[in-house]
Amino acid sequence: MSNATTINMDADPKLAIKAECRNFNFHYGDFQALKGINMPVYDKKITSLIGPSGCGKSTLLRSFNRMHDLYPGNRYGGEIVMHPDNTNLLAKEVDPIEVRMRISMVFQKPNPFPKSVFENVAYSLRVRGINNKSELEDRVQHSLKGAALWDEVKNRLNDLGANLSGGQQQRLCIARALASDPEIILFDEPTSALDPIATASIEELVVELCEKVTILIVTHNMQQAARISDFTAYMYLGELIEYGVTDQVFIKPKNKQTEDYITGRFG
Amino acid sequence: MSASTIVTLPLNQSLDLQVSDRLRKKASRHMKERVIEFLLFGAALISVFTTLAIVYVLVSESWVFFQHVPLKDFLFDTQWTPLFDDAHYGIMVLLSGTLTSSAVALMVALPLGTIIAVYLSEFAPFKVREISKPFLELLGGVPTIVYGYFALVFLTPLLQKIYPDLPGFNLLSAGLVMGVMIIPYVASLSEDAMRAVPMSLREGSYAMGATRLQTSLRVVVPAATSGIASAYILGISRAVGETMILAVAAGMQPNLTFNPADSGATITSYIVQVALGDLPHGSIGYQTIFAAGLTLMLMTLMFNLLGYWLRKRFREVY
Amino acid sequence: MLESQDLQAIRALIAKAKRWDAFFGVLGILSLMVGVLTFSALFVDMAIQGIPRLDGNFFINFPSRRAENAGILSAWVGTVLVMFVTALAAVPLGVAAGVYLEEYAPKNWMTDIIEINITNLAGVPSIVYGLLALGLFVYQFGFGQSILSAGLTLALLILPVVIVATRESIRAIPQMIREGSYACGATNWQTVRDHILPYSSAGILTGIIIGMARAIGETAPIITIGALTFIAFLPNAPFAGDPPAGLFDWLFSPFTVMPIQMFNWTSRPEAAFQVNAAAAGFVLVLMTLLMNGAAIWLRYHLRKNIKW
Structure with missing residues (x-):
């Protein structure tokens, strides 16, 4: 199993590593949820995390922006290093708030704030101390365009975020995550609460986004992982079983367990 | 077939x-x-x-x-002397006492109650929360007559050390103690409203790099507005309807004043004063307390309607 | 991108935001301290003033013109009797109303009216209940300024508390319990009697205790119905006295209660009576603290033990 960590893929030399887990462990109280994860995340690529429920993929994702710090009793071990500055995101002296400013996140269920469409996006700028009206307007518009939502909401910027449709709400949350120019965006099963049409538009958007930003996405939908991601990591019971270029993982997985999962024999 | x-x-x-x-x-x-x-x-x-x-x-x-008594006199007369030979029935006099003492109380209870609610809901470690909630409940359970005694024999002498001209009976001391009495109601209800805000909203905010205070004030409090409004309305109703603290510590002389350092009667303390005396059933003095009670009831009804409106206006859509 | 931003500026911003965080944390603790300090001052002050006065005689003496001879006998007996009437009226009515609203009530305008009404009653100032009782119980029904009137007044006052507590603890029972009972062929009432009430009883009890603790300290409505502040006798025990009292004569007896006794002493100018007020207040606070404490303890253990 641990051979997953030593995979040496025939990688494009131009690929840069944006972040990597080094012997990363995670505990919820006494329960060890992640065991010895070693995995790179390539710059401006889409990496997907797949595996049966409870395998730890969301736990791993939420470690990247230290969401676990919000709850008592959680412990990190090992390192998640961010490049190019080589910062260990988990280090005690690193402020989780700074981490979250660099790595933003989109959640499973759309969670717009009970504010207007405009203020939802502006929020991530306001917490960075940007309160200048024209700058806010420019950047909110830019992010809404980036999230392919501008044309639909430009006339209802003062409407409550919750009044948008589910797919629009999720794109609003993506715009919110984009607004602050993050280096990585984490997606936690972003389409699991959406219908197929909204799902397709989000997937398209994610693929477009990866030109500008590194993307790490958790999905329970293997077709989705195959469709959109460049790299895929298969996890099981808190361990990273297999990691590689998506096509390789899906077409000829090295690990029997991965193959069983992908072909639908269990999961 | x-x-x-x-x-x-x-x-x-x-x-x-x-x-x-x-x-x-x-x-x-x-x-x-x-x-x-x-x-x-x-x-x-x-x-x-x-x-x-x-x-x-x-x-x-x-x-x-x-x-x-013509309604005009009741509303606009500036004296309240129903038990004198020269009887005047200006409810404004009692209203001024009620409003002044309530204002003092709410200036204590609303800010402190809200801060405590935000603190307990968003900042406090689990242990502090577990101890503080029951303590607040105990604080809210102390009989108001005891608070009245405290205002009269403890707080007023204390305030007189700072401000020697303060009379022995005053609306200030009664109002301050009343404020402390109301804190638990405001804090507890507001905190419930804030804790009902789904965690996903907080996570959304933290994931943008917001701090606790930013998340609390910009996401949680706005999302809990209608619940907090209900808590405030309840606090206001308590203040307006509170009786014994004022009967004990504010004196019962009707006094048209908005100065908290004066003594004064409120609608409620007037009712107590009459009930303590020996007014015959059916006399005009006896009926004044029902007119005063009706005024009080209409005030609380008004606040409750305002509360309904606020709840409808700010109903949470998560 | 971060590279284009000034990392130092971001750090400074975060540091500033975090100073506000820390400031607010301190503010929160200070605000809590206002409550803690007030309560401690109140409790300690009353204890210092009052405890020396709390000897056995204080509990078995009637009030007196001489402060040092005065006691709270008629007050605590009155409180016990009034509370008895209150409990007897409020508990069955409140629990029945709660059960009706949770288990029987159809979704219609009548139910809506009852529910809105209960919410509103909880916000009605207690002195208004006093006026209601004065007009209704004392004069219309002719109960007079008696233990019965006072008990019923306080019962109406705490009815919303009991109803809400009953409803909340019934609502905590999962639907599968009801379905299980109906599947055995039980009727509506059998389900309520054999399952709903037993399983929610601890929660209901918590609500009853909290309601009674509130009733015990209520002063204004009882003064309003005209309770006397100076009572130097006890209501007749059933079949005692001459001519012998009937079984329920005590219900119509004049009375006083603890908070009124305290109010009476507080409004006397002499310092010696203030000491009596402190002593009576101390007893009163202890009673409410014990009751509320019991309710909190009960609820805490309930939360720990119940697993559906």
């Missing part, structure tokens, strides 16, 4: 005969269930009758009162 009907019909009939005795609704059991339901319904109706009775008593006694 016809063959099958011939076969099934007798079968159905025979089944009918076999089970009907057991399945038939037992009249006695049915009756018992209906009687019990009716009794329980009657108990639930008591609350409606209570409201109707309150309205009836207040309105009918006030009706007699307003036969003697």
Whole structure:
């Protein structure tokens, strides 16, 4: 199993590593949820995390922006290093708030704030101390365009975020995550609460986004992982079983367990 | 077709005969269930009758009162001397006491209650929360007569050290203690409203790099607005309706003033004052307390309507 | 991108935001301290003033014109009797109303009216209940300024508390329990009697205790119905006295209660009576603290033990 960590893929030399887990462990109280994860995340690529429920993929994702710090009793071990500055995101002296400013996140269920469409996006700028009206307007518009939502909401910027449709709400949350120019965006099963049409538009958007930003996405939908991601990591019971270029993982997985999962024999 | 009907019909009939005795609704059991339901319904109706009775008593006694005292005098006269020979019935005098003491109380209770609620809901470690909540409940359970005693014999002398001209009976001391008494109500209800805000909203905010305070003030508090508004309305109702603290510590002399350092009577303390005396049933003095009570009731009704409106206006859509 | 931003500026911003965080944390603790300090001052002050006065005689003496001879006998007996009437009226009515609203009430306008009404009653100032009782119980029904009137007044006052507590603890029972009972062929009432009430009883009890603790300290409505502040006798025990009292004569007896006794002493100018007020207040606070404490303890253990 641990051979997953030593995979040496025939990688494009131009690929840069944006972040990597080094012997990363995670505990919820006494329960060890992640065991010895070693995995790179390539710059401006889409990496997907797949595996049966409870395998730890969301736990791993939420470690990247230290969401676990919000709850008592959680412990990190090992390192998640961010490049190019080589910062260990988990280090005690690193402020989780700074981490979250660099790595933003989109959640499973759309969670717009009970504010207007405009203020939802502006929020991530306001917490960075940007309160200048024209700058806010420019950047909110830019992010809404980036999230392919501008044309639909430009006339209802003062409407409550919750009044948008589910797919629009999720794109609003993506715009919110984009607004602050993050280096990585984490997606936690972003389409699991959406219908197929909204799902397709989000997937398209994610693929477009990866030109500008590194993307790490958790999905329970293997077709989705195959469709959109460049790299895929298969996890099981808190361990990273297999990691590689998506096509390789899906077409000829090295690990029997991965193959069983992908072909639908269990999961 | 016809063959099958011939076969099934007798079968159905025979089944009918076999089970009907057991399945038939037992009249006695049915009756018992209906009687019990009716009794329980009657108990639930008591609350409606209570409201109707309150309205009836207040309105009918006030009706007699307003036969003697024109509404214009009641609303605009600047003296309240119903027990003197030269009787004046200006409710404004009692209202000024009620409003002044309530304002003092709310200036203490609303900010402190809200800060405590935000602190307990968003900042406090689990342990602190677990200890503070029951403590606040105990604080809210102290009888108000005890708070009144405290205002009179502890706080007023203390305030007189800072401000020697303060009279022994004053609205300030009563209002301050009343504020502390109301803190638990405001804090506890606001905190419940904030804790009902789904975690996903907080996570959304933290994931943008917001701090605790930013998340609390910009996401959680706005999302809990309607609940917090209810808490404030309850606090206001408590302040306006509070009786014993004022009866004990604010003096009972009617006094048209908005200066908290004065002594004064409120609507509630006036009712107590009359009830302590020996007014004959049916006299005009006796009826004044119902007119005063009606005014109080209308005020709380107004605040409650405002509360409904606020709740509707700011109803949470997560 | 971060590279284009000034990392130092971001760090400074975060540091500033975090100073506000820390400031607010301190503010929160200070605000809590206002409550803690007030309560401690109140409790300690009353204890210092009052405890020396709390000897056995204080509990078995009637009030007196001489402060040092005065006691709270008639007050605590009155409180016990009034509370008895209150409990007897409020508990069955409140629980029945709660059960009706949770288990029987159809979704219609009548139910809506009852529910809105209960919410509103909880916000009605207590002195208004006093006026209601004065008009209704004392004069219309002719109960007079008696233990019965006072008990019923306080019962109406705490009815919303009991109803809400009953409803909340019934609502905590999962639907599968009801379905299980109906599947055994139980009727509506059998389900309520054999399952709903037993399983929610601890929660209901918590609500009753909290309601009674509130009733015990209520002063204004009882003064309003005209309770006397100076009572130097006890209500007749059933079949006692001459001519012998009936079984329920005590219900119509004049009375006083603890908070009124305290109010009476507080409003006397002499310092010696203030000491009596402190002593009576101390007893009163202890009673409410014990009751509320019991309710909190009960609820805490309930939360720990129940697993559906």
